[in-house]
Amino acid sequence: MRSIALALTVLLTAYEPALAQTGAPSAEARRANQHYANGWTFIRAESWNEAVREFEQAINTEPKFALAYYSLGRAYMGQRDFPRAIAAYQKCRALFVNDGSDQFTGQRDIRQRLTDRIAEYQMALDQARARSNATASQSQALYVRNLQMAITRLEQARDRSNSFTVDITVPYFVPMALGAAHFRSSHFAEAEREYKEAIASNPASGETHNNLAVLYLTTGRYDAAENEVKAAEKVGFRVNENLKSDIRAAKRAGDRSR
Numbered sequence: 001m002r003s004i005a006l007a008l009t010v011l012l013t014a015y016e017p018a019l020a021q022t023g024a025p026s027a028e029a030r031r032a033n034q035h036y037a038n039g040w041t042f043i044r045a046e047s048w049n050e051a052v053r054e055f056e057q058a059i060n061t062e063p064k065f066a067l068a069y070y071s072l073g074r075a076y077m078g079q080r081d082f083p084r085a086i087a088a089y090q091k092c093r094a095l096f097v098n099d100g101s102d103q104f105t106g107q108r109d110i111r112q113r114l115t116d117r118i119a120e121y122q123m124a125l126d127q128a129r130a131r132s133n134a135t136a137s138q139s140q141a142l143y144v145r146n147l148q149m150a151i152t153r154l155e156q157a158r159d160r161s162n163s164f165t166v167d168i169t170v171p172y173f174v175p176m177a178l179g180a181a182h183f184r185s186s187h188f189a190e191a192e193r194e195y196k197e198a199i200a201s202n203p204a205s206g207e208t209h210n211n212l213a214v215l216y217l218t219t220g221r222y223d224a225a226e227n228e229v230k231a232a233e234k235v236g237f238r239v240n241e242n243l244k245s246d247i248r249a250a251k252r253a254g255d256r257s258r
Contacts, residue, residue: 067092
């Protein structure tokens with residue numbers, strides 16, 4: 001499980017006096033967030049080309065907008081352009097991992113960076129809630145909670161007076177999505193690695209357990225597939241009955257062939 005220390009490296013020539021605890025997002029962050037929101041509007045309409053265009057504009061406006069790369073990957077998945085989806089998800093993860101290596105000229109600069117990141121997470125949270133309803137899935141609820149916790153950690157870091165350390169794991173949904181893109185590309189070893197990383201980051205992700213069960217079924221590991229189904233159901237994920245019956249049938253067929 002990867003962690004980053006966000007906004008740690010500070011180059012100060014003198015101590016800056018007390019600063020406002022909160023602030024408004026930068027103009028660039030606001031423009032990027034608008035493109036991000038537009039992109040998710042197009043994703044909900046399954047207008048994949050338009051979604052790609054909006055997320056690319058968000059990235060052009062704010063090149064370190066990690067969640068825009070994640071969303072760009074989602075749009076590429078909709079287009080069934082799996083190589084580009086993989087590249088977008090990998091860039092998203094790299095931004096999370098490397099975010100703590102930036103240098104800033106002072107406390108005000110750091111607070112602005114954290115404020116912009118909070119605004120980006122809040123926009124992602126708003127878009128997630130827009131996709132939810134009274135019967136929201138376990139996966140969607142878990143995604144929302146993950147975003148909420150990230151916002152809280154960023155706010156706590158920003159509001160501390162003399163320390164800006166915030167440890168943030170790469171969100172579990174990034175390797176989970178990367179695993180799905182690899183699976184659709186028949187990169188089964190890579191997909192398994194990413195799914196396991198997602199589970200290590202968040203064992204409560206029933207969707208990841210479910211996806212790993214599908215991978216194990218595909219690669220002929222039926223006992224492992226059944227174990228992942230049980231793990232998914234244990235955390236409240238509703239596993240498709242067809243998947244469970246396919247695993248049982250494949251296992252029986254395998255037993256008869258021995």
